[in-house]
Amino acid sequence: MIKPIHTHHQQAIQMAEALGISPEELEARKGFLHFTADEARLLQDLLEPFQREVPLFVEFLHDRLGRYPETRQILEQVPSPLWLQKRHIEYFIEMTEGQYGLEYAWNRIAVGLAHQKIGMEPKWFMGSFSLFLEWIIPRILKDRTATPEKNIATILAVIKLSFLDASLALDAYFQADRSMLDLLSRVFDTDVEVVWILDTDGRILHANKTSGRIAGRDPSALRGTMLQDVLGMTPDEVSLFFADIGAHAREHEFWEGEFAVARPDGSSFPAWGTLNTVHAASGELSHFILEFRDRTEDKKVQEELERRTQDLLRSNKDLEQFAYVASHDLQEPLRMVTSYTQLLARRYKDQISEEANEFIGFAVDGAARMQALINALLAYSRVGTHGRELVPVETQTAFEQAKSNLKIAIQESQATITSTPLPTVTGDPIQLMQLFQNLIGNALKFRGTDSPVIRVGASREGPEWVFSVSDNGIGIDPKFWSRIFVIFQRLHSKEEYPGTGIGLAMCKKIVERHGGRIWLESDAGKGSTFFFTMKPVSRKKGKSA
Numbered sequence: 001m002i003k004p005i006h007t008h009h010q011q012a013i014q015m016a017e018a019l020g021i022s023p024e025e026l027e028a029r030k031g032f033l034h035f036t037a038d039e040a041r042l043l044q045d046l047l048e049p050f051q052r053e054v055p056l057f058v059e060f061l062h063d064r065l066g067r068y069p070e071t072r073q074i075l076e077q078v079p080s081p082l083w084l085q086k087r088h089i090e091y092f093i094e095m096t097e098g099q100y101g102l103e104y105a106w107n108r109i110a111v112g113l114a115h116q117k118i119g120m121e122p123k124w125f126m127g128s129f130s131l132f133l134e135w136i137i138p139r140i141l142k143d144r145t146a147t148p149e150k151n152i153a154t155i156l157a158v159i160k161l162s163f164l165d166a167s168l169a170l171d172a173y174f175q176a177d178r179s180m181l182d183l184l185s186r187v188f189d190t191d192v193e194v195v196w197i198l199d200t201d202g203r204i205l206h207a208n209k210t211s212g213r214i215a216g217r218d219p220s221a222l223r224g225t226m227l228q229d230v231l232g233m234t235p236d237e238v239s240l241f242f243a244d245i246g247a248h249a250r251e252h253e254f255w256e257g258e259f260a261v262a263r264p265d266g267s268s269f270p271a272w273g274t275l276n277t278v279h280a281a282s283g284e285l286s287h288f289i290l291e292f293r294d295r296t297e298d299k300k301v302q303e304e305l306e307r308r309t310q311d312l313l314r315s316n317k318d319l320e321q322f323a324y325v326a327s328h329d330l331q332e333p334l335r336m337v338t339s340y341t342q343l344l345a346r347r348y349k350d351q352i353s354e355e356a357n358e359f360i361g362f363a364v365d366g367a368a369r370m371q372a373l374i375n376a377l378l379a380y381s382r383v384g385t386h387g388r389e390l391v392p393v394e395t396q397t398a399f400e401q402a403k404s405n406l407k408i409a410i411q412e413s414q415a416t417i418t419s420t421p422l423p424t425v426t427g428d429p430i431q432l433m434q435l436f437q438n439l440i441g442n443a444l445k446f447r448g449t450d451s452p453v454i455r456v457g458a459s460r461e462g463p464e465w466v467f468s469v470s471d472n473g474i475g476i477d478p479k480f481w482s483r484i485f486v487i488f489q490r491l492h493s494k495e496e497y498p499g500t501g502i503g504l505a506m507c508k509k510i511v512e513r514h515g516g517r518i519w520l521e522s523d524a525g526k527g528s529t530f531f532f533t534m535k536p537v538s539r540k541k542g543k544s545a
């Protein structure tokens with residue numbers, strides 16, 4: 001009975017199909033070896049006497065395999081040496097079972113596959129065939145009951161069967177190797193990149209399919225052409241390419257950069273690529289691998305991005321300039337309006353009607369309010385234009401200063417303000433103070449019925465500090481969370497809560513100038529927490545742009 005000697009029996013059957021090993025093919029192979037049915041019977045006669053001795057042979061074989069470093073290494077990798085011995089015993093017993101049909105072939109193919117997998121090279125495993133012959137031939141000759149002619153015929157049968165076995169195992173071994181190469185070349189046929197294998201003179205030995213799509217070149221037509229012809233370079237540029245890039249790659253085993261690639265129609269495109277070196281086993285440089293992709297789209301996107309950034313910067317600057325000039329220049333006439341209306345109110349207080357007095361009052365109010373707005377706008381526009389260099393700032397100090405500026409409001413509202421220890425960050429000291437002042441000021445202003453309890457904290461989260469300012473005030477409905485950061489956006493009338501609607505816009509601008517983010521969480525009626533991030537002090541110099 002023939003049992004599969006290999007666990008990957010299914011793979012062996014598939015491989016037999018791939019190799020076209022059918023019963024007919026097997027007969028044909030036996031025909032080429034002149035291996036006859038009589039010889040099969042002669043082998044079968046050996047089964048009896050040798051069954052008991054085969055384990056000894058396998059022991060001897062394993063001992064031999066252990067003598068060469070290459071094969072010893074492989075034996076040492078085998079998880080269970082005893083299991084392997086058992087398989088080998090079965091393998092050699094099968095040789096004398098007299099059944100050399102398809103199943104026998106599958107088992108021999110399984111051996112080739114297993115060898116390919118574990119890295120057992122054919123030249124080594126051919127050695128075991130020869131050891132087998134060395135061992136079995138003297139034993140056949142010892143059989144005095146048989147005629148010398150029969151013994152010779154048996155020996156020939158053993159040799160022929162060894163050839164048959166070896167050819168099946170080798171076919172499977174190399175087919176498996178080839179499938180691996182196919183697989184590798186499919187992997188190598190990436191979709192995004194052109195990959196060319198070059199010899200050291202710059203001749204293209206292999207081009208992947210993508211060459212067609214990206215470089216407009218038939219991969220098979222590229223084979224054998226010189227790189228310089230394809231890159232559309234002048235001879236000078238070529239020598240530069242190899243002198244410069246090739247030399248760099250030789251030295252560093254790698255080069256990366258931009259170059260132009262010419263299409264057959266004469267057009268060319270910018271490519272970004274790498275040149276890698278491949279060394280032979282002897283250590284000598286044997287090949288280059290050039291990989292590249294078309295950068296045309298990248299470049300377009302990059303240019304567009306650049307253009308938009310420039311536009312945005314320009315319009316931002318224009319806006320800032322306008323806000324600054326407008327608020328600055330408006331201040332003077334506004335001061336006039338304010339002081340003259342105030343003068344009018346004082347001087348004619350007793351001479352005009354109650355109604356006229358009221359109108360004057362409105363005018364004074366409006367002018368004062370406008371002045372407040374303009375001052376706020378001026379401060380807002382100055383965040384970007386009049387900001388100082390970012391330096392290490394102790395936020396504890398900025399917080400204390402803000403608190404001190406708000407002393408009166410704090411006392412009046414009987415607020416409790418606490419903080420965890422606050423870190424040093426990279427920032428603009430004045431602006432950080434303004435940031436705390438605006439957030440704490442809002443927490444005081446938008447208080448509920450209880451006296452305000454305001455908590456300031458900071459915690460390190462990865463590469464940044466996250467600050468929080470939380471209050472127990474009126475809270476903010478989530479639908480307004482983004483609106484309140486927009487300039488002049490307020491949720492209340494000036495009668496309910498005084499203000500200009502610039503405070504949070506200013507906070508946002510300050511935080512963004514520092515490369516941070518600002519956001520909030522709030523339960524309407526219960527309170528709000530504003531969060532913002534700041535960068536820690538960089539280790540290099542404690543400065544950043």
Ligand code: ADP
Binds near residue numbers: 473475
């Ligand atoms: P202002 O305070 O001058 O109104 P801000 O830009 O500072 O302007 O705030 C915008 C709006 O956001 C405020 O009018 C208020 O409705 C809301 N707001 C800001 N901070 C708080 C807070 N701590 N609690 C409740 N609402 C707040």
